[in-house]
Amino acid sequence: MSTIKDVARQAGVSVSTASRALNNNPRISDATRQRVRQAAAKLGYRLNYAAKNLTSGKSNIVGLVFPVTEEGAFANPFHLDLMRGVAAKLAPHHYEMAVAIGQTTDELLNHVKSLVENANVTKLLVFYSLKKDPVIDYLRKQNLDFVIIGQPGQAGDRFVDSDNRLAGYRGTELLMKQKVVSRPLFVSSAQRWPYEEQRLAGYRQRMEELSLPAQEVAIDSVQEVDAQKFDSLIASDDVNYLHFVTTHPQFSSLPALCFNNSRLLGMIMPGVMKVDLVPRSIGSAAVDLLFEPAINHRLVDFKIIG
Template sequence: MITIRDIANQAGVSVSTASRALNDNPRISAATRRRIQSLAARLGYVPNYNAKSLTRGEANVVGVVFPPSQSSTQGNPFFIDAMRGINRVLTQRQYVLSVAIGETSDDVLANVSAMVDQAKVKRFVLLYSHEDDPVADYLRLAGLRFVIVGQPSVSHDDDYVDNDNVAAGEAGATYLLDKLHANRPVFVSSAVDWPYEQNRRQGFKQIAAKRGVPTVETQLPRADAPIASITEWLEKHPNIDGILATDDLIGLSFYQRWQHVHPDAQVPLVSYNRSISLPLPNVNFHSIDLYPERLGAAAAELVFRKHSTEAGHENRIILPFEQLN
């Protein structure tokens, strides 16, 4: 059976480029698209592996796809809780989950395409969303059923489950400014700057603007980046008096580096996911629970519904998050 990896190897391109070309993605040049599509036709490539008929030849498996990462993303408590919710629903339906992980988008795509071609997996939950994702492109091309945890690109009518992350950013900023009395807050995101982080930043900035509060922003460097870069940034911003971070792990990592540079400065920290179960000594730490287990369960329920673009069809689900008091 011919796979996308076979086509990519023969065409001398990456797996993601081959997938995008087959999906007629305009980011790939017209000449390259024609060349790869012609090659696929000559090789007899069948993109959906007869997958559009979901009632025949389907394994009782749902693929759960992690974002590409060189770090231990799969150990993030948010994803663990989301998988717990997914697994609860799948168990009721006598399905099991299979995980797709990889350091790069090509690695993840190869894993997913192997699930489809070799294991007949035809339903997927993506635990992330970003623009021009080759995995989502591949699943659309194959006519497979998938749901995204997170809001997809506006250019696609994908089914998804998410929180209102702009509102979550507003809630975090309101608590930090009004309850914890920060006047010079910093917003901290990952180096990837995922769409949910962009939305939380938007909410943060909206509240800060309403309050007339000046803000600064920074990104936590990747694990393999030199620590000097964030140290230099912290030295240049000694007056920060509050932190809003896009998740607990990012927030606590930033706070530890802050304390290393400013050991006598105590600043409050607000973040998301409530993944730290034990109280932290000497840290004024507050976390907004996004209820990831509920998100995972809702995504798993949705992946068994038929996709529809009809008005009123609940293929886009926004779940509430915790409100800090």
């Protein structure tokens, strides 16, 4: 098995220089780093990250913090695509992922604390945004490196997001134009997440411009919804759309637009217009931000698929 000494000899540098080059020390020139990496690859040498973690007191793990999800709730494919984007971007950094989930805020907070305090995790991606959240408050108090997916609840938090208000506006505009409809019903979750509020605001803006009434309903609302009052649907995401038309089949034949564009749901509802928020790109951008502390935020463009 090759050692760091073998790598140094192959690259024609000292052992300390070889070690610094493999650890991306900025004092080592790009040319030297490249030469050392090539020597390591030729010899099949891999840096011992476990030993490095023990020495530094930090781990090569990024924590992924999911929103509180009740048992039996629909799994959101948006999060899976986020993870794919994150995983692809973490590989070159030699980092792995660990997931924190919970059915209550307390349970989620305990999982996050375990990652931080027991596994020495110092970098985290939060897959949701809330104005007042004990988990995010904990990350702030611990002065950890974290990036939020969505609009932050406090100034100074770093984040990656799409322009959800513009997406709601443009989606409403295109649905009404292409499908020649004028009475779309906006469907959201009961939680009314910030991104849903922003998409709803874009919908309302377009309806107000047309002097048309904006109407909305939560998917688990007990109120009766009269399908004859509406000629189309706009759902805050594809999971909410499926949930709503399953419980209200009288709406299933209406022209519709939903946010997200997961492959599985695209196969189930091919005729529905979609606002693709490109979650893999969002996940990739979040990792870039995590390793570039000087950058505060990044916006990722969306695409509308007719």
